[in-house]
Amino acid sequence: MRRGMATTALAAGLALAATACGSGGGGDQQSGGELSGTVTFWDTSNDAEKATYKKLAESFEKEHPKVDVKYVSVAFGEANAKFKNAAGAGAGAPDVMRTEVAWVADFANLGYLAPLDGTPALDDTGDYLPQALGSTKFKDKTYAVPQVTDTLGLFYNKRLLKQAGVEVPKTFAELTAAAKQIKDKTGATALYLRGDDPYWFLPYLYGEGGDLVDARDKVVTIDDDAGVKAFKAVKDLVDSKAAVTDATDGQENQLKALKDGSVAMAVSGPWDIEGVRAGKEFKDKKNLGVAPVPGGSASQGSPQGGWNLSVYAGSKNLQASYAFARYMSSAKIQQQTTEQLSLLPTRKSVYTLPSVKNNEMVGFFKPAVDKAVQRPWIAEGNALFEPIKVQMNKVLTGSSTPEQAAKAVGDSYRKILKDYK
Amino acid sequence: MPRTRRKEAAAAPPGRVRRALGTHWYAWTMVAPVVLVIGVIIGYPLVRGLYLSLTDANEANVERNIGMNHIPATYEFTGLHNYTEILGGDVFWGRLGWTVVWTVACVGVTFAIGLALANLLNRTLRGRTFYRLALILPWAIPAFVSVFTWRLLYNEKNGLLNKLLAGGGIDAVPWLNDPTWAKLSVIAVNVWLGVPFMLVALLGGLQSIPGELYEAAEMDGANAWQRFRNITLPGLRGVSSTVILLSTIWTFNMFPVIYLLTRGGPGDATEILVTYAYRLSFVDSPRDFSGSAAWGVLILLLLSLIAVVYRRSLRKQGEVW
Numbered sequence: 001m002r003r004g005m006a007t008t009a010l011a012a013g014l015a016l017a018a019t020a021c022g023s024g025g026g027g028d029q030q031s032g033g034e035l036s037g038t039v040t041f042w043d044t045s046n047d048a049e050k051a052t053y054k055k056l057a058e059s060f061e062k063e064h065p066k067v068d069v070k071y072v073s074v075a076f077g078e079a080n081a082k083f084k085n086a087a088g089a090g091a092g093a094p095d096v097m098r099t100e101v102a103w104v105a106d107f108a109n110l111g112y113l114a115p116l117d118g119t120p121a122l123d124d125t126g127d128y129l130p131q132a133l134g135s136t137k138f139k140d141k142t143y144a145v146p147q148v149t150d151t152l153g154l155f156y157n158k159r160l161l162k163q164a165g166v167e168v169p170k171t172f173a174e175l176t177a178a179a180k181q182i183k184d185k186t187g188a189t190a191l192y193l194r195g196d197d198p199y200w201f202l203p204y205l206y207g208e209g210g211d212l213v214d215a216r217d218k219v220v221t222i223d224d225d226a227g228v229k230a231f232k233a234v235k236d237l238v239d240s241k242a243a244v245t246d247a248t249d250g251q252e253n254q255l256k257a258l259k260d261g262s263v264a265m266a267v268s269g270p271w272d273i274e275g276v277r278a279g280k281e282f283k284d285k286k287n288l289g290v291a292p293v294p295g296g297s298a299s300q301g302s303p304q305g306g307w308n309l310s311v312y313a314g315s316k317n318l319q320a321s322y323a324f325a326r327y328m329s330s331a332k333i334q335q336q337t338t339e340q341l342s343l344l345p346t347r348k349s350v351y352t353l354p355s356v357k358n359n360e361m362v363g364f365f366k367p368a369v370d371k372a373v374q375r376p377w378i379a380e381g382n383a384l385f386e387p388i389k390v391q392m393n394k395v396l397t398g399s400s401t402p403e404q405a406a407k408a409v410g411d412s413y414r415k416i417l418k419d420y421k
Numbered sequence: 422m423p424r425t426r427r428k429e430a431a432a433a434p435p436g437r438v439r440r441a442l443g444t445h446w447y448a449w450t451m452v453a454p455v456v457l458v459i460g461v462i463i464g465y466p467l468v469r470g471l472y473l474s475l476t477d478a479n480e481a482n483v484e485r486n487i488g489m490n491h492i493p494a495t496y497e498f499t500g501l502h503n504y505t506e507i508l509g510g511d512v513f514w515g516r517l518g519w520t521v522v523w524t525v526a527c528v529g530v531t532f533a534i535g536l537a538l539a540n541l542l543n544r545t546l547r548g549r550t551f552y553r554l555a556l557i558l559p560w561a562i563p564a565f566v567s568v569f570t571w572r573l574l575y576n577e578k579n580g581l582l583n584k585l586l587a588g589g590g591i592d593a594v595p596w597l598n599d600p601t602w603a604k605l606s607v608i609a610v611n612v613w614l615g616v617p618f619m620l621v622a623l624l625g626g627l628q629s630i631p632g633e634l635y636e637a638a639e640m641d642g643a644n645a646w647q648r649f650r651n652i653t654l655p656g657l658r659g660v661s662s663t664v665i666l667l668s669t670i671w672t673f674n675m676f677p678v679i680y681l682l683t684r685g686g687p688g689d690a691t692e693i694l695v696t697y698a699y700r701l702s703f704v705d706s707p708r709d710f711s712g713s714a715a716w717g718v719l720i721l722l723l724l725s726l727i728a729v730v731y732r733r734s735l736r737k738q739g740e741v742w
Binding site for chain 2: 080081084087088090106109110111112114195196244245246247248249252253256257262312313314315318379380382383386389390391393394396397399400416
């Protein structure tokens with residue numbers, strides 16, 4: 001889950017309907033029981049991961065020599081709009097896409113995804129972690145297969161914390177308390193706070209015991225006390241100089257700050273492990289520590305993220321697409337993404353493999369994922385982020401109070417979710 | 422030929438049309454493809470947009486066939502609901518206020534700088550061609566490339582601008598992270614992008630002013646400021662009124678600078694009307710086609726209004742345009 005700053009080109013997808021990266025080929029689907037044709041795969045993994053994914057995707061061709069896998073890397077920040085443009089226009093959409101967990105319900109609701117129940121794409125569903133499988137369901141049908149799961153954790157620079165003589169903070173209050181010592185002894189700021197990305201607001205919200213909405217009772221909950229406190233917590237961290245933040249380019253700035261040692265800690269997920277390890281501070285891989293996201297005044301929690309593989313309903317080559325989705329979420333591929341990228345598998349059986357079990361990052365993130373807070377898997381789930389982004393920016397720049405911000409987000413939620421209280 | 426003339430007079434209105442068609446049929450056939458194409462690529466979307474703005478259409482309720490999934494059209498005609506909703510809320514007025522400030526500031530500063538530079542370049546000076554080329558360069562670079570470059574420069578933590586300031590002992594400026602700075606930053610970029618156009622247009626205008634006027638004024642003892650006020654400015658009026666109107670319309674709708682630089686942020690501090698309309702139809706989910714169309718219609722109306730009022734005021738000043 002990377003709701004990173006997209007270095008989007010102008011008119012992200014306006015012109016995309018016209019591009020040629022469509023599901024070309026078609027192909028007769030099962031001539032003689034053998035799959036053939038072209039499968040276009042949109043991969044949304046980041047720069048540090050995409051080479052690995054390209055190789056894994058293309059290895060499908062070894063098992064099905066008549067299938068041509070067209071690998072296309074699409075920046076995460078653009079992928080949602082790009083897919084919607086292409087799928088809505090009926091031209092240029094990929095056959096299979098690596099879809100963020102919150103997008104599945106949205107796309108399914110719009111009719112863009114093929115239901116996978118009873119198709120070869122789904123096999124041995126009992127093997128999937130229940131949380132990961134939860135994000136693939138929409139209105140009693142399955143619209144995706146889980147590929148990797150994740151949640152946020154606290155990345156920390158062991159050397160800097162040791163030099164400052166502080167423990168890894170368990171709450172944001174502890175972090176604030178330790179910040180001055182870290183600054184004085186090491187010159188580094190304690191935390192990089194992603195102010196540009198609403199996803200990073202969730203640990204603060206959960207930490208105060210709040211949530212975006214109560215999807216079961218259809219109530220907007222972000223504007224209650226916990227929501228206000230969460231905005232205040234974010235503001236206090238920045239005001240007290242315990243954290244630095246940005247309203248733009250947060251993904252790049254955070255990664256750079258952590259890699260260069262100008263901040264001692266940052267909240268991020270497994271997808272950044274490879275990127276962080278490329279930095280000069282982490283030449284010694286052991287210098288990178290990962291701990292649970294610090295808690296707020298009420299509890300501790302971080303959102304469940306991850307990636308699923310969805311099949312486009314308009315794919316001209318459904319059989320091969322189903323087989324490809326199944327392949328990319330197979331135990332074999334999941335094992336390889338863990339070994340090479342330290343990403344977390346969604347299959348229980350993969351966690352029993354020694355190479356996965358002994359992976360340090362999996363060792364940390366697995367318990368965190370088991371406890372991660374499930375987001376509301378509703379069609380509007382992804383739309384709930386934009387209002388937070390606007391208001392979080394406003395709070396951090398001092399143009400709104402936490403109270404005003406929480407109220408404004410709540411109001412816009414009631415506009416998005418018409419039948420909510 | 423008195424007979425034919427009388428005949429014409431008798432069948433005056435339809436006859437004229439018929440005659441026009443008769444004598445100019447080839448012109449009409451030549452124009453027809455253009456009319457057709459314009460009708461298809463401008464007329465149809467415009468009418469369709471107008472229609473959508475009167476409905477509650479969004480991404481989830483328009484008709485589509487995607488492979489095995491058929492989504493029927495379930496949107497309804499809602500009349501002026503979208504418009505009352507928009508005009509009754511404070512989002513539109515807030516964004517309009519900033520859009521006006523942004524447009525006036527950008528056009529004003531761009532015009533002033535363009536005029537100053539054009540005057541400088543209108544003299545004979547060594548290396549004039551080089552300066553002209555250098556000053557037109559921003560125009561030659563695709564806008565999004567320029568904007569991304571600026572974004573790198575503006576980066577608060579790692580950008581070149583703050584590195585330079587740090588060298589001078591000045592604290593980092595939150596270029597895009599503070600509402601006021603962000604507003605100044607987007608205006609600066611737009612000015613940078615807009616100056617070459619002003620420069621070229623005004624330089625052309627300056628060169629069409631006869632040199633004798635200046636000579637005569639000098640003979641009469643007019644100083645530089647007086648010459649500028651009484652010869653240059655009136656001489657440029659035709660050109661400047663056109664470029665100001667064009668530049669106002671472009672700036673009002675300058676999507677790429679705002680969207681690529683700040684995405685309307687921090688918060689919604691730099692969001693102008695068009696970026697908000699974009700947000701409605703491309704960022705929010707499900708995409709709000711009808712709301713976005715209504716915003717589009719309102720923007721079109723505003724711009725038409727500006728153009729009409731501007732033309733009127735020019736005509737009052739005796740300008741034929």
